[in-house]
Structures are given as C-alpha cells and as structure tokens.
Amino acid sequence: MHSTQSPSVFAFSPKSDSAFDDLTASLGDGRAHPTEEALMQLGRALMTELLDVITDTALEDIQTILGEALIGAFHSAAGRIERDADRARDAMRRLDRDFDGSEAADVELQEATAKARAGDAATRAAERIRDAAAEMWTTSTGEVWTAWRGSRRGSFLTAAQLEAKQAIRAARERRADNAFHDGPIVAFRGAPTADTAEDATRIFDALNWALAQWPGMALATTGAKGAEKLAIRWAGQKGVKLILARADFNTHGKAAPFRANDELIALEPVCCFTLGASLEPSRAVDGRAFGPALNLGQKAEAAGIRRLPLRSRPH
Numbered sequence: 001m002h003s004t005q006s007p008s009v010f011a012f013s014p015k016s017d018s019a020f021d022d023l024t025a026s027l028g029d030g031r032a033h034p035t036e037e038a039l040m041q042l043g044r045a046l047m048t049e050l051l052d053v054i055t056d057t058a059l060e061d062i063q064t065i066l067g068e069a070l071i072g073a074f075h076s077a078a079g080r081i082e083r084d085a086d087r088a089r090d091a092m093r094r095l096d097r098d099f100d101g102s103e104a105a106d107v108e109l110q111e112a113t114a115k116a117r118a119g120d121a122a123t124r125a126a127e128r129i130r131d132a133a134a135e136m137w138t139t140s141t142g143e144v145w146t147a148w149r150g151s152r153r154g155s156f157l158t159a160a161q162l163e164a165k166q167a168i169r170a171a172r173e174r175r176a177d178n179a180f181h182d183g184p185i186v187a188f189r190g191a192p193t194a195d196t197a198e199d200a201t202r203i204f205d206a207l208n209w210a211l212a213q214w215p216g217m218a219l220a221t222t223g224a225k226g227a228e229k230l231a232i233r234w235a236g237q238k239g240v241k242l243i244l245a246r247a248d249f250n251t252h253g254k255a256a257p258f259r260a261n262d263e264l265i266a267l268e269p270v271c272c273f274t275l276g277a278s279l280e281p282s283r284a285v286d287g288r289a290f291g292p293a294l295n296l297g298q299k300a301e302a303a304g305i306r307r308l309p310l311r312s313r314p315h
Contacts, residue, residue, distance in 0.1 A: 020036040020121075020124055020125075020128065021035055021036055023120070023121050023124070024121050026117075027114070027117055027118055027121060028114075029118070033121070034125065036128055039125055039128040039129050039132070040128055040129070040131075040132035041132070042129055042132070043074070043128065043129040043130065043131065043132025043133035043134075043135075043136070044132050044133065044135070044136045046070060046129075046133055047067065047070060047071075047132075047133040047136040047137055047140070048136060048140075050066060050067065050070055051063070051067070051140050051141075054066060063141070064141075064143060067137050067141065067143070067145070068145055070133060071130055071133050071134045071137060071145045072145075074126050074127075074129045074130035074133065075126075075130050077126045078123050078126035078127045078130060081119055081122045081123045081126060082119070082120075082123040084119050085115070085116050085118075085119025085120050085122075085123060088112050088115040088116035088119055089116045091112045092109065092112040092113050092116055095108055095109040095112055096109060135236060138232060138233065138235075138236040139233060139236035139237055140233075141229075141233070142229030142230055142232045142233035142236075143229065143232075144223055144232060144242070144244065183214075183216035183217060183218055183241075184214040184216060184217045184218075184269075184270040185217065185218050185219075185220050185243065185267050185268070185269040185270065186207070186210045186214065186217050186218070186219055186220065186269055186270060186271055186272075186273065187220045187221065187264045187265075187267065187269040187271070187272040187273070187296065187300075188203075188207070188219060188220070188221045188227075188228065188231045188272070188273040188274070188275075189221065189222065189224075189227075189228065189261070189264070189272075189273075189274055189275075189290075189292055189293040189296040190203065190224075190226060190227020190228050190230075190231070190273075190274065190275035190276075190290070190293055190310075191226055191227055191275060191276060191277050191278060191289070191290035191293060192224060192225045192226035192227070192290070193226055193277070193278045193283045193290075194226050194227035194230075194275050194277065194278040194279065194283070194290075195225075195226045195227065195229070195230065195278070195283075196278055196279070196280040196283055198278075198279045198280050198312075199227060199230065199275065199278055199279050199280065199283075200230045202275070202279055202310050202312070203227060203230050203231055203234065203273075203275065203310065204230075204234050206273055206308070206310055207219070207231060207234050207235075207238075207273070208234075210271065210273070211238060211240065214270060217240060217270075218240065218241035218242065218243050219231060219232075219234075219235045219240050219241070219242055219243065220242075220243040220244075220245060220264050220267050220269060221242075221243075221244065221245070221264075222244065222245050222246060222247055222257070222260045222264075222292075223244045223246060224247070224257075224292075227275045243267065245260045245261075245263035245264050245267075246260065247259070247260040248260075257291075257292035257295075258292060258295050260292075261292060261295050261296045261299055262299070264296060265296075265299050265300065265303055265305070268305075269300075269305060270305075270306065271300075271305065271306040271307070271308055272296055272297060272300040272305055272306070272307050272308065273308050273309075273310060274293040274294070274296055274297045274307065274308070274309045274310065275290075275293060275309070275310040276289030276290050276293045276294055276309065277289050277290060279310075279311075279312045297309060
C-alpha cells in the first residue's frame with residue numbers, strides 16, 4: 001500500500017469548538033482560512049445590509065425576490081463547488097486504482113486528494129454563509145427560504161426546518177423500532193390578518209410560556225402569512241426547531257388548509273395555540289374568525305390534545 005494519501009479529516013485531533021475549523025486546519029494550506037463564526041457573521045451582515053437598504057422604500061415590494069436571490073446565490077455556489085470536489089474525488093479514485101508507484105503518479109494523486117478536501121471545505125463555507133443569511137431572513141421577515149432546486153444539505157440553521165410529512169414519517173419509523181423519542185411539539189394556527197403589534201405581543205407571550213413549559217419544543221405551523229409568520233419569526237429568534245405543514249393547494253384545492261391541519265394533528269402536539277382573528281378590532285374581517293384556525297382547535301379537542309385559543313388580555 002502506498003503512503004501518499006492525506007490523513008482522514010475525521011482523524012484530525014480537534015482543538016477548537018468547531019468541526020468546520022478543525023477541517024480547514026487539517027488541509028495544510030499555508031493561507032489563513034475564515035473561521036466558521038466569521039463566515040456566519042458575513043451571511044448575517046449581507047442580509048442585514050440588504051434589508052436595511054430596501055425596507056420602507058419602493059423596492060420593498062420585491063423584498064422577497066431580492067432576499068431569496070441573495071440566499072440562493074450562495075446555495076448555487078455551494079452546489080457548483082461541491083460538483084468540482086466530486087470530480088476531484090473521481091480523479092482521486094482513478095489515480096489510486098491505477099497507481100504505479102512512480103513519483104509523477106504520487107504527486108498527481110496528492111494534488112487530486114488535496115483538491116477534493118479543499119473543495120469539501122469550500123462547499124461547507126458557502127453553506128455556512130447561506131444558512132446564516134437564511135436565518136437572518138427568517139428572523140427579520142418571518143419568511144422561510146427553501147431551495148427551489150437541488151438538495152439542501154445544510155442543517156445549520158438555528159431554527160432548523162423540517163417538512164411535516166418528513167417529521168411524521170420519521171416518528172412512525174421510530175415507533176416501529178420501539179425507540180421513538182422526540183421532543184414536544186407545539187402547533188399554532190392564526191389568522192392572516194393577525195399581524196399587528198398587539199397580535200405579535202400576545203403570540204410571543206404564549207410561545208414564550210410554551211418554551212418555558214417544554215424547553216425542547218419544536219413549533220409546528222403551516223407558514224401562512226400574518227400570525228403564523230410572526231410565530232416563525234419568534235422561532236428564529238429563540239432557536240426553536242420549525243416544522244412546516246404546508247397547505248398543498250395544487251393537490252387538495254380549497255381543502256388544503258384543512259389537510260395541513262391533519263398533518264399538524266398527526267405530529268401529536270402537546271398543545272395547539274389558535275388565534276382566530278386579530279386582537280386589533282380594526283383588523284377584524286366582518287367579525288368572522290379564521291376558519292382553518294378554528295378547525296385546528298376542533299380537531300385538537302377531538303384528538304384529546306390541549307387547545308389554547310389566544311385572546312386579548314383583560315385590561
């Protein structure tokens with residue numbers, strides 16, 4: 001066996017608090033490499049600067065397009081870098097297979113190995129910037145970015161995002177293995193018009209109470225505008241895992257919001273918060289409550305799940 005291959009990344013003795021920093025230190029590149037924290041700070045700063053410039057201006061109407069484009073640029077870059085690293089790995093395997101012990105082959109193999117490992121580090125660097133920018137986007141706007149193509153390998157968001165169907169499937173698999181153990185889930189549905197300062201205060205108070213009751217909780221919602229966007233913003237600020245049961249209108253049509261409620265109930269939440277209408281009277285729509293929020297409450301009661309409707313505090 002020849003001794004030209006670089007030592008495994010996983011064999012590197014960790015001396016920092018970051019596996020990413022350990023990875024870059026093990027590359028043997030004489031140039032300094034940005035730390036993980038520096039890359040995340042860059043992602044947050046880029047998104048903050050974008051929002052500071054366009055918020056409350058005429059460009060606010062295309063804020064979502066610009067914000068998603070910024071995050072998507074780093075997502076695309078990570079994919080391109082990863083493909084280059086994959087090609088280097090293919091070359092490395094070919095050179096290793098055909099290795100003849102010559103000095104030229106030895107040098108070529110070392111170069112291909114170094115390129116593949118450097119590509120892995122660069123891919124993760126782009127992902128760190130992307131994820132930090134996406135986290136700031138969610139915290140600032142309540143909107144959740146998802147990749148429009150390709151896979152999203154990064155799981156570095158403070159508010160890690162899961163699709164409800166995936167979470168339900170994983171829970172069922174763990175039950176089948178008799179090893180099911182998941183943190184408590186708190187579900188929330190609220191009216192799209194419930195987006196005032198008073199609504200935000202009441203929603204945040206309720207979720208803060210829930211977090212104190214169940215410190216390892218995840219927040220499950222559909223991601224609808226208004227009250228649920230405020231709840232998503234809270235999750236981003238608190239570092240709470242987010243589970244999205246998206247309404248699939250293409251498949252279910254008008255029934256989509258209620259099918260999404262079925263997914264929320266299937267997650268077996270410890271409680272369901274509902275906000276049927278804005279707490280600001282001027283935002284009420286003909287005095288009617290938001291049907292999907294009421295429906296979730298009814299389904300929670302039928303399933304024996306604690307229902308906690310949010311109301312104005314008594315003055």
